[in-house]
Amino acid sequence: MNVNQRALIAYRNGLRATKIAFNNDTRMLISARERMREGMINPNQKLTKVQQIELLEGVSEFLRKNIVQGKKTGVDKDGKDVYHLNIHSEIELGDNDSVKKAENTLKASGSGCCGGSGR
Amino acid sequence: MFKNIFRTTASLATRSVVITTRPTYVAPSFIRLYSASALNKEDVTKRVVDVIRKFDKSLANSQIEPKSLFHKDLGLDSLDTVELLVAIEEEFDLQLPDKVADELKSVGETVDYIISNPEAN
Numbered sequence: 721m722n723v724n725q726r727a728l729i730a731y732r733n734g735l736r737a738t739k740i741a742f743n744n745d746t747r748m749l750i751s752a753r754e755r756m757r758e759g760m761i762n763p764n765q766k767l768t769k770v771q772q773i774e775l776l777e778g779v780s781e782f783l784r785k786n787i788v789q790g791k792k793t794g795v796d797k798d799g800k801d802v803y804h805l806n807i808h809s810e811i812e813l814g815d816n817d818s819v820k821k822a823e824n825t826l827k828a829s830g831s832g833c834c835g836g837s838g839r
Numbered sequence: 840m841f842k843n844i845f846r847t848t849a850s851l852a853t854r855s856v857v858i859t860t861r862p863t864y865v866a867p868s869f870i871r872l873y874s875a876s877a878l879n880k881e882d883v884t885k886r887v888v889d890v891i892r893k894f895d896k897s898l899a900n901s902q903i904e905p906k907s908l909f910h911k912d913l914g915l916d917s918l919d920t921v922e923l924l925v926a927i928e929e930e931f932d933l934q935l936p937d938k939v940a941d942e943l944k945s946v947g948e949t950v951d952y953i954i955s956n957p958e959a960n
Contacts (some may be wrong), residue, residue: 724917728918728921729937731918731921732921732925734923734926735922736928736934739925739929755917757922760918761918
């Protein structure tokens with residue numbers, strides 16, 4: 721597959737990702753798509769073509785997995801806003817247990833911070 | 840097997856009669872779900888053409904036929920074509936495989952693919 725084809729496929733997946741992230745939010749959807757088109761026409765020249773494509777693929781993945789759409793649905797009895805969060809099937813869900821595990825490993829190794837090996 | 844289908848449609852029909860007496864209920868979605876081949880060529884062509892007209896204002900009044908080519912006849916570049924096909928995907932609630940999408944060059948080819956796709960609606 722040549723670079724042009726790959727770029728177009730990345731663009732297609734990017735557009736689909738904007739729909740997943742910003743469905744029913746027309747303003748955001750349109751502006752995300754305009755931004756994406758702009759990026760296709762004037763990509764960051766400091767990156768190689770392959771890097772530009774990888775960047776777009778990364779953006780698409782982020783839009784799919786890490787953007788949660790919130791919609792104000794009303795106010796609760798204390799007058800605070802209530803939002804409905806659209807946590808769809810592709811959203812990356814953190815696992816609290818894995819956080820605890822990571823902490824234990826750090827403790828067990830008895831080493832310093834910042835990934836130091838403690839040697 | 841056919842007997843069963845008829846039975847279902849028959850019971851549906853009686854049901855929809857009851858439903859139509861309630862003005863707030865929209866019944867047609869039932870009919871669509873149960874018809875064997877939901878999409879006919881004429882409807883699909885019309886919807887595809889409508890998407891194209893909405894997609895690009897300069898095409899709003901131009902002649903769009905099944906044999907119209909996206910690039911040559913409609914003047915769409917490669918980015919436009921990708922955008923148009925995504926708009927068509929959204930209209931028919933389906934996802935074109937990359938291989939197919941890369942090969943679709945005309946209105947007619949797109950219509951034919953949509954008709955052949957059981958997921959389209």
